Amino acid sequence: MRSELAIQALVGAVAVSALAVPPSLEKRLKLIDLGQFGSFPTITPEQAHVEAEKIEGPFRDGPEFNFPKIVIGGNKTPAAGEDEVAATSNAAVSGTCDRNNPKVRVEWRNYSQADRKAFVNAIKCLMGKPSAGGFQGSTSRYEDIVSVHQQMTHNIHQSAVFLPWHRYYVSAFEDLMRNECGFTAAFPWWDETKDAGHFADSDLFTDDYFGPLPGKTSNDQGTCIESGTFGGLTLHIGPGSGFQNHCLSRAVDESLTGTVSAQFVQDCNSRTSYDDMRGCQELGPHAYGHNGVGAVMSEVQASPGDPIFFMHHLFVDHSFRIWQNANASRTTSINGCAGSSSPCTPITLDYVLSSNGLKADTTIGNVMDTLGGYLCYRYDY
Numbered sequence: 001m002r003s004e005l006a007i008q009a010l011v012g013a014v015a016v017s018a019l020a021v022p023p024s025l026e027k028r029l030k031l032i033d034l035g036q037f038g039s040f041p042t043i044t045p046e047q048a049h050v051e052a053e054k055i056e057g058p059f060r061d062g063p064e065f066n067f068p069k070i071v072i073g074g075n076k077t078p079a080a081g082e083d084e085v086a087a088t089s090n091a092a093v094s095g096t097c098d099r100n101n102p103k104v105r106v107e108w109r110n111y112s113q114a115d116r117k118a119f120v121n122a123i124k125c126l127m128g129k130p131s132a133g134g135f136q137g138s139t140s141r142y143e144d145i146v147s148v149h150q151q152m153t154h155n156i157h158q159s160a161v162f163l164p165w166h167r168y169y170v171s172a173f174e175d176l177m178r179n180e181c182g183f184t185a186a187f188p189w190w191d192e193t194k195d196a197g198h199f200a201d202s203d204l205f206t207d208d209y210f211g212p213l214p215g216k217t218s219n220d221q222g223t224c225i226e227s228g229t230f231g232g233l234t235l236h237i238g239p240g241s242g243f244q245n246h247c248l249s250r251a252v253d254e255s256l257t258g259t260v261s262a263q264f265v266q267d268c269n270s271r272t273s274y275d276d277m278r279g280c281q282e283l284g285p286h287a288y289g290h291n292g293v294g295a296v297m298s299e300v301q302a303s304p305g306d307p308i309f310f311m312h313h314l315f316v317d318h319s320f321r322i323w324q325n326a327n328a329s330r331t332t333s334i335n336g337c338a339g340s341s342s343p344c345t346p347i348t349l350d351y352v353l354s355s356n357g358l359k360a361d362t363t364i365g366n367v368m369d370t371l372g373g374y375l376c377y378r379y380d381y
């Protein structure tokens with residue numbers, strides 16, 4: 001009897017403490033502690049700007065349609081996507097690209113409502129397909145993709161590998177969308193600079209598409225996404241290197257998204273050394289986009305668990321392509337370190353990009369030119 005009373009008293013205490021949360025909120029929102037997600041390391045926009053000012057000669061990035069025709073040849077390293085080299089060394093994966101008629105990645109605002117719907121539905125389709133097996137922690141085809149990023153995190157961030165690997169990773173995602181979920185429209189990209197400071201107002205974050213983008217709560221909680229295409233989703237990979245069932249959550253901080261400005265992107269792109277530009281983009285606009293959306297997206301390893309990850313990395317890839325457009329040599333050369341180990345192993349075009357079998361391995365040389373044959377796309381601007 002005594003213990004029963006004690007239990008009753010305990011239950012009463014729990015009920016009373018639950019009342020401390022406003023009942024209306026408690027009913028509608030499932031909250032999640034943001035502490036478990038960590039964040040991407042950053043530099044400040046001011047740092048990037050000061051560096052940019054030191055670089056001589058104002059740099060103008062040309063619009064995509066002014067992209068100069070590149071004549072590649074005579075390089076001693078196999079050139080990016082050079083058809084002749086590809087034909088002799090790796091014809092099976094390289095293919096050809098009609099540079100005047102590539103696929104075009106269309107900015108979300110220019111993307112039709114039907115294509116937007118088809119895009120999110122194809123992602124949802126990957127989530128409904130079984131895992132191909134061999135991807136740690138995965139319970140679906142979509143999570144196969146997430147798992148690759150989680151398992152490879154240390155090889156693909158904070159070194160020269162970052163931009164080419166994520167370009168290859170997005171192309172692996174595109175292949176799965178097309179080959180396994182029948183997606184046939186053009187791919188989109190997201191010009192985040194136009195939504196800087198008000199990501200949540202973008203119609204990306206509506207129930208028709210990726211679902212809402214709730215703000216970070218005053219006591220550092222994120223909110224589970226309960227509506228939209230991905231409402232009620234349970235993630236099995238992450239947070240971090242772990243495997244815990246958790247909801248798809250977001251926690252926007254618009255002061256962080258506000259730094260993802262055209263100025264910041266340009267300041268990074270004014271750098272003439274690939275690896276300087278890469279470091280600036282990675283710790284700059286890339287990191288702020290991740291941290292700004294928050295919760296799952298703010299976590300390095302398992303951030304692809306939020307499908308908005310791919311819209312974000314399409315933006316990052318766009319910035320890379322724009323930097324490359326300013327000088328033809330930027331699609332046929334690379335510099336920096338192949339990893340974080342010291343002493344530095346210099347990166348080369350022969351560096352092998354892998355995705356644990358999600359997509360066949362390739363080389364950095366094959367992905368440097370998005371029109372090189374292995375890849376065949378440009379951006380609408």
Ligand SMILES: [Cu+2]
Nearest residue numbers: 149156157166
């Ligand atoms: Cu990444």
